[in-house]
Amino acid sequence: MMRWLLVLLAASPAGADTLVAARTIRAQAILTPADVTVTPAAVPGALAHPDEALGMETRVVLYAGRPIRPEDLGPPAIVDRNQTVPLAYRAGPLTIRAEGRALARGGAGDVIRVMNLASRTTVSGVIRPDGSVAVGASR
Secondary structure, eight states, X not given: OHHHHHHHHHHSOTTOOEEEESSOBXXXXXXXXXXXXXXXXXXXXXXXXXXXXXXXXXXXXXXXXXXXXXXXXXXXXXXXXXXXXXXXXXXXXXXXXXXXXXXXOEETTOEEEEEETTTOOEEEEEXXXXXXXXXXXXX
């Protein structure tokens, strides 16, 4: 019995690291090197290297000593809820531009819902790096 226990312990992954929060971090904070630390433990689904998290924005509260998972982070928000944003619809050579109100907060590449201020129609679109929102088939 003792041999099997030794075999199981020896078979565990050596050198596997897990990224954890160094302190409790509120949601919507940008992570810095002081916010994270690496522990020598393997936690399935958790990030393993600080480069995967630094500069990202927290989507939820991160508690001190808890593993950081990819879904806990996202790109820094460039559009805030209720912010007026330019909408752009493109189909081939046709481009239609309008003003919209963001119904959610998000970063570049996130899909959010936006209300077209002229028609009061709600559409979904992808946030571009410049803060505009691309809607339609060719987002």
